[in-house]
Amino acid sequence: MRGRRLGPGLALLAAVAPLAAAAQSPDPFGNRLGGGLPSPSITTPDLPPSQPEGEATLSLSALLSGIGQPLRSGLVWRIYEDRTDGVRPGIVARSTDAAPTFKLAPGAYVASVTYGFASATKKIAMSGQPATDTLRVAAGALKLSGAIGDTRIAPAQLSFSVFVPIGTNSEGRLVRSGVKAGELLRLPEGTYHVVSTYGESNAIQRADLKVENGKVTDATLNHRAATVTLKLVTSPGAEAFAGTAFSVLTPGGDTIREAIGAFPQVTLAEGDYVLIARHDGQVYTREFKVESGLDRDIEVLAKAG
Known part of the structure; x- marks a missing residue:
């Protein structure tokens, strides 16, 4: 076909x-x-956000200098402009990560990391390519506590102040006050002057302590003090008068502590004292002695003459 x-x-x-x-x-x-x-419908697949032209990542980490131990917590990072015109450099970026990553445009920068009161800085140049760097921090730590003889003092009753000596002045520069017992205080390596206060009066101890790089200096300051309970009574062991105003003085007349109440407690360094009690317009006195570690009542007898 x-x-x-x-x-x-x-x-x-x-x-x-x-x-x-x-x-x-x-x-x-x-x-x-x-x-x-x-x-x-035809859709465009999700794409990562575009990175400004020329930006690149800077990855940072920190080590303890000397021993080379990585620091993984307690870090604060800041990136500054590296200015040469005398203008105070501004902060470009910051982070509290252990190993942060920053996106930076080409240029000169200063990377800074603080670890407690210790710090390190380093100049870094970015040229549009990813970079990695490590800062080394020379730091150790102090851990403080107190005791009377072999008896530990409750942490709540202690407070520490830490100073950097300058010349012959042991308290040349205050690093920090109100440090609590058992707290880990990170510091640059060096020698520090520590003042320990037990209670709220004159029970004070001092020590010079050395902080070594990569180590914790665990120090116990031994106090010679006791806590006394003040009372105004009509006879030994009798009920104390409420609303009594007490003043504790040195034998030379310097006021150490004042308190009001039926039986206020005062922590004092060992030594001799004069106690004055005022109640209903009457004034009563007695001398007493504080012995280290011996907590006891100090009674003033309310009697004429």
Whole structure:
């Protein structure tokens, strides 16, 4: 059978027919194309946010100098502009991560890390390429406590102040006051003067302590003191008068402590004292002695003469 040549209209119909059939088949996403149903939309895949041109990452970490132990907590990082025009450099970025990463434009910077009262800085140049660097911190720590003889003093009753000696002045520069017993105080290596106060009066001890790089100096300051309870009574062992005003003086007349109440407690360094009690317009006195570690009542007898 001789073939027939298709006319122009039949050729167009033959070309369209396969497409029409395909339009009724399911697509890979489970939708049917054609038939008046909307076609699936084409979306652009999520892309990471664009990074400003020239920026690169700077990754930092810190070590204890000497021993090379990584520091993994208690760090504060700051990145400054490295200015040469005399203007105070501004902070570009900061972080408290152990190993932070910063995005920085090309330029000169100063990286700073503080670890308690110790710190380290380093100049860093960024040229548009990722960089990694390590800062070494020369630091140790103090851990303080107090005792009377072999008896530990309750931490709540102690307070410490730490100084850097300057010349012959042991308290040349205050590093920190109000340090609690058992607290870990991070410091640059060096020698420090520590003042320990037991109670709220004159029970004070001092010591010079050395902080070594990478080590904790655990020191106990031994006090020679006691806590006395003050009372105004009509006879030994009798009930104390409420609302009595007490003054504790040295034998030379210097006031050490004042308190009001029926039986206030006062912590005092060992030694000799004069106690004055005032009640209802009357004044009563007695001398007493404080012996280290001997807590006791100090009674003043309210009697004429």
